[in-house]
Amino acid sequence: MADQPGVVKAGAICDASLSQAYGLIKRVLDTHELKATCAFVSAFAAGAEALRANQPVLCELARHSPAWFAQVLPAIERGQVDGWFGDGFYTALRAAGHEMAWHGATHLCLADQTSADAVELELQLAASLFDAIGHTPKTIVFPRNVVGHLDRLERAGFQTYRAGPPSAFTARFSGLANEWKVWDSRVQAKPIRQQGWRVSPAGFFLNWPSGVRSWVPVGVTVSRWKSLLRAAVEHGGYVHMWFHPHNLITAPAMQRAFEQIMSEVGQLVRAGDMVSLTMSEAYSHFGLGHEGRTV
Template sequence: MGSVVLSVDAELAWGFVDHGEPPSDRVESGREGWRRLRRLCEAYDVPATWAVVAHLLHDECDGRHDDHPIGPGWFARERGEWAERPDLTRGPELVEELRASPVAHDIGCHTYSHVEFGAPGTTRAMAAAELERSRALMDEWGIDGRSFVFPRNNVGHVDLLADYGFEVYRGRRPVERRSLPEKLRTVAVGDGRPPLVRPTVDDDGLVNLPASLFLYSYEGLPLRATKPFVGDPVVELVERGLDAAAEGEGVLHLWLHPNNLVDDAAVERIEAVLRAVDERRDAVPVETMAEVAARRRPQRVRSETRD
């Protein structure tokens, strides 16, 4: 029997800090999308790993960050066009609401300011600065976060994670980015489904839990082409993945951003996904990334003891 994990890239506007023209609908929907997603998780009793951009934990910030090795340009929007919009760059009350939730969410980290660790220009010093600032804020809050999600799933400087107390990260999806025909074929073929992934443990003891399916990956033409035949293609794929997890081994690792919830259709999709997870929980347990790591890491310790 497999399991299902939902991880959330909780970033508000930081996900677009380096965009020339950030998409206004997603920038503006981040805060309400966060709350709607939390309420839906509570309605269906689905715990998730919320990987939070740690800058959101600040109560106040002037946007200077002069000692960050990435340089002041990265934070120009915080000091400039977003200076009068703290709701875009800070959200301590949103995190507090997660902590107060009746659902046992796993609060992890999505870096300090959404720096892509795997980008060519991201130095080791930059990555370390992101991790150091994140851990300091999490410690200040009393958040013992052990789960880590790389911005845009751009994995890099993995060896630094253990130095800052992280134990599990969301790895790259085992299937490469697909063309439009391949996407359509995945849904059209009766047995097409997202991959079940296997958590692995590296030499530093870090658990790599790859992604299975981004829940807002079928938009535009793929959505219009498949919806008349299978309904929402993402919900169809999730249901197939859950059925596969009920019959076999592995993890169905789903993920999204709160700012994906830009309209009623987007909300209906995630609610349908959570309903499907809830309906199958007797056959497919719901786990967080931290729970997968806790289950997977002792196996490695026992194996090393036997050796």
């Protein structure tokens, strides 16, 4: 959200609201003994001191992408960083046993249109911040869900990524229409091996009830996900949910949907009808030819 001055100025995303959102996610996953792949921006995960130590690289990145960093560097220089760092959240989720994935060093788009020089700076910054964090992830959830520079990222040591969802206007419109499909059963896509990568399907975004998406009642969202889960149980399918923690802040009704859906998943897992896996585990599960229902 750092590239949205209105959101930054409003102050809705702050240390307190982030603590509530991440606390809810961890509590719900812990309660139902479910696993997740948690994709963090390295600058958010490493903390303020680690980022300040890498100021020269940040400044060079800002030279390549001035619009993206227009809010970031001035805020750091002024010390106005409430809500900008989540090292405690990263530590807690990692300690709970979840897979920690990379979401870029600064959330700069890594599409093929992004210059190779900017990508090199992102990787340079990431390597330094990984040292500060004490962990080097092998899985990528691409910033803005735009896949690119795969050859370079593979050479950097990454092994798994999530495919990007359709991004055209018509696809977004159909995505909104799909939120009303309480009989949704599209669970056929599974992790695959592609050009040396482990590739997870794009999955489904948990409806963010903001703007026109607020027209979709929470009950409809929950019914749709229950349909997807039933289809996975009945047909050995794969269901992948994704969202951003800040979505829970800007549209609180989403919290109820998340809690109710995860409760349903927990019941299915306890009954032995479904297994809960991280992105890396899901690839291994299907890659080894195991039969099973996966969420």
